[in-house]
Amino acid sequence: MNPNLNRLRRSMMFLNCQKPGLIKDPYIYKPDSIMLDLEDAVAENQKDAARYSLYHALQEIDYRGVERVVRINGLDTPHWKEDVRVCVAGRCDSIRIPKVESAQDVVTIEKAMEEAEEEFGVEKGSILLMAALESCKGVINAYEICQSSPLLFGVALSGGDYTKDLQTTISGTGVEFTWARGMMINAARAAGVQCFDTVFTNLDDMDGFIAETKMIKAMGFDGKSIVNPRQIEPTHKIFTPTEKEIIKAEKIVKEVDEKKALGIGVFTVDGKMIDIAFYPGAKRTIELAKAAGVYEGDL
Amino acid sequence: MKVFQGAYARHNQTYKKAAPTVRGVVDPNESKMVESIAEVLKKCGIKDGMTLSFHHHFREGDYVVNMVMEEVHKMGIKDITICASSLGKAHNPIVPMIEDGTVTGIQSSGVRGKIGEAISTGKLQGYAIMRSHGGRVRAIEEGDVHIDIAFIGAPTCDEYGNMRAVGGKSDCGVLSYAVVDAMYADKVVAITDTLVPYPNLPASISQIYVDYVVKVDEIGNPAKIATGAAKPTTDVRKIMMANYCTQFVINTPYFKNGFTYQTGVGGASIASTISLGEIMRERGIKMGLGLGGIAGPMCKLLEEGLIEKLVDTQDFDLTAIESIKNNPNHYEITGSEYANPMNKGAYVNQLDFVILASLEVDVNFNCNVVVDSNGMVTGAQGGHPDTAAGAKCTIVIAPLLQGRTPAICSNVTTVTTPGETVDVVITDYGIAINPRRQDLIEAMKGVKLPFKTIEELRDIAYSIVGEPEPVEFGDRVVGIIESRDGTIIDVVRQIKPFEFND
Numbered sequence: 001m002n003p004n005l006n007r008l009r010r011s012m013m014f015l016n017c018q019k020p021g022l023i024k025d026p027y028i029y030k031p032d033s034i035m036l037d038l039e040d041a042v043a044e045n046q047k048d049a050a051r052y053s054l055y056h057a058l059q060e061i062d063y064r065g066v067e068r069v070v071r072i073n074g075l076d077t078p079h080w081k082e083d084v085r086v087c088v089a090g091r092c093d094s095i096r097i098p099k100v101e102s103a104q105d106v107v108t109i110e111k112a113m114e115e116a117e118e119e120f121g122v123e124k125g126s127i128l129l130m131a132a133l134e135s136c137k138g139v140i141n142a143y144e145i146c147q148s149s150p151l152l153f154g155v156a157l158s159g160g161d162y163t164k165d166l167q168t169t170i171s172g173t174g175v176e177f178t179w180a181r182g183m184m185i186n187a188a189r190a191a192g193v194q195c196f197d198t199v200f201t202n203l204d205d206m207d208g209f210i211a212e213t214k215m216i217k218a219m220g221f222d223g224k225s226i227v228n229p230r231q232i233e234p235t236h237k238i239f240t241p242t243e244k245e246i247i248k249a250e251k252i253v254k255e256v257d258e259k260k261a262l263g264i265g266v267f268t269v270d271g272k273m274i275d276i277a278f279y280p281g282a283k284r285t286i287e288l289a290k291a292a293g294v295y296e297g298d299l
Numbered sequence: 300m301k302v303f304q305g306a307y308a309r310h311n312q313t314y315k316k317a318a319p320t321v322r323g324v325v326d327p328n329e330s331k332m333v334e335s336i337a338e339v340l341k342k343c344g345i346k347d348g349m350t351l352s353f354h355h356h357f358r359e360g361d362y363v364v365n366m367v368m369e370e371v372h373k374m375g376i377k378d379i380t381i382c383a384s385s386l387g388k389a390h391n392p393i394v395p396m397i398e399d400g401t402v403t404g405i406q407s408s409g410v411r412g413k414i415g416e417a418i419s420t421g422k423l424q425g426y427a428i429m430r431s432h433g434g435r436v437r438a439i440e441e442g443d444v445h446i447d448i449a450f451i452g453a454p455t456c457d458e459y460g461n462m463r464a465v466g467g468k469s470d471c472g473v474l475s476y477a478v479v480d481a482m483y484a485d486k487v488v489a490i491t492d493t494l495v496p497y498p499n500l501p502a503s504i505s506q507i508y509v510d511y512v513v514k515v516d517e518i519g520n521p522a523k524i525a526t527g528a529a530k531p532t533t534d535v536r537k538i539m540m541a542n543y544c545t546q547f548v549i550n551t552p553y554f555k556n557g558f559t560y561q562t563g564v565g566g567a568s569i570a571s572t573i574s575l576g577e578i579m580r581e582r583g584i585k586m587g588l589g590l591g592g593i594a595g596p597m598c599k600l601l602e603e604g605l606i607e608k609l610v611d612t613q614d615f616d617l618t619a620i621e622s623i624k625n626n627p628n629h630y631e632i633t634g635s636e637y638a639n640p641m642n643k644g645a646y647v648n649q650l651d652f653v654i655l656a657s658l659e660v661d662v663n664f665n666c667n668v669v670v671d672s673n674g675m676v677t678g679a680q681g682g683h684p685d686t687a688a689g690a691k692c693t694i695v696i697a698p699l700l701q702g703r704t705p706a707i708c709s710n711v712t713t714v715t716t717p718g719e720t721v722d723v724v725i726t727d728y729g730i731a732i733n734p735r736r737q738d739l740i741e742a743m744k745g746v747k748l749p750f751k752t753i754e755e756l757r758d759i760a761y762s763i764v765g766e767p768e769p770v771e772f773g774d775r776v777v778g779i780i781e782s783r784d785g786t787i788i789d790v791v792r793q794i795k796p797f798e799f800n801d
Contacts, residue, residue, distance in 0.1 A: 024700075024763070028728065029535055029536075029539075062762075203533070228535075229536075230533060230535050232535075
């Protein structure tokens, strides 16, 4: 299994492949992933130039451990096959497939990717996939999409196109995404993949951004797509366990391990009743803290 | 001229000050008012080879230099040296006068725009001498340069020559850098667009120094003299460097009640003033003195009571100008008081911190703020070397890469501020402390900041964009970088057009 399948992905920052100033050192802002865009940010007659710049960026720049996701053009365009070849030749970490509506869409890309891996001598399975759901059909098929490939690490909501398909607009309250978010996180968890929320484009409304990010964290999402480095720090703050949460999780893990050996099933931690059901959640908190680099304990 | 011997080599040296030739005004009936620039030039005895001086408090909105030089040009005068506290893009019209020999010498803190290109391409017949703000005052007071006529643009002036920086149409807040000109030039001309009733007090420059007063329509463009308050930067890279800077500052032993501080007006400097203010507020720590060129964020801290006194030599925005007019704890000082290394102790000597920027910093912590990485004269020393030499903790903020050029390099193109006076370099990739400052290295033990050596920072820069080939220069020296003490710290050579290797 590709060890990156479940890596920490609190933030995924969109970057236009054609802008050298943007793609030369985005790792300085410490996002978990960057998403180098060949799709909407690139004009139709500049697709080849963007691929060229992408290839050299992937080959030349040391992104210092930041995951390099590339958003290719959709299956409804003439560009995607060449995009996939460049992604593989340049050895990116993951490919984001836009406008996915069915499991078959993912399989189609997976197949093209395998061919390219063969062509360029790249190890099979070393590049992962993610699917962006941008239509009502895509969202309703979320579960089959989440199960479509062993290389698929997650799904992301793409709010702009989705609201158009819904025949509404982005209201700022999030009401138009209520069902899609619920559907997608449920499908992702059922299939065991990650789930990412759509972008928040009003850079002047940091309070709105924070409120939305807190909400999607509470819903169960793994991370958020972001459009500006300003959004990274608050996102990470929200998605990184607090010291209090880490201490509590540590206590639970240690107590459960200890009490299990003594045959005790239910006990109290800090005056609250705890049983084995709390164990996986506590373990996840510790793993998340470790991945985020904030855990200093011995578990 | 002597070669630079070290930033503090002239400590304790004695010297006799230069003196101007003064024409006594004994007759109470004599008027100082003169009809026009042309007439005042004649009255001052303008002739070939003279040195004329100007100040830069009107920044890119200045009309005075061009207005005077146009008349000089019309009179067919040649071989003039312009000795200005600084020159900018506003003075591009001087270039044809350089080309035709009207102007053959330039002495300034620095130059931007077309004059810089004219110097670098060898059009100026003599040398350009670049001096820091403190160094300029020293050069005038020691007699290295003698000013024949000083032209001082004054936002308000009375008929007997009392000049103030505030009020009028071209309000610039202070006239700090022009005071030495008034005291040491043989002839002093006040140029104003706003004549006010006598006496214009409190005066930045007193009538006792002023020979003539000329009223013109406009001395400057207010929109370019002072801009509205700059919106705090949203550039995360700058904010990141600003936060590193603030974290560094508050972890030094100097960050305590009454600390003294100077900062610039770049995005990172402003952001660091704002974040420092937050910590001062939290911890109840007050700044005793804020020094130098002043912008809005420092005035807001003064207003809030987080700064005891602002001591000002230049105003960068309207907030600063309003502040010096209205806040009794905001003071104007002269350029000598600010930074002259050879007086009996300048304000910069009392600085705990100065936050600076730089075009290039090398592995010996030398900074270059005047010549760009293509070899073109494009910046100004300003108070950079003065404050660096004075402050207990000199911090330079520079992004590791300026576009595709490494800002941290093996050798700066031109040394303007010696590395022995630079303590800390803050980049977006990490922070380097000068090994001369073991005390600061010790103080930062356990502080969670990305510390690296300066060589490591250079290596990262080179690993990203490669090591640039050195800029090629011709043989002719076109500019002298004068250290603040009057020695030569470096020279600028004529630029050689770039040619690709085969």
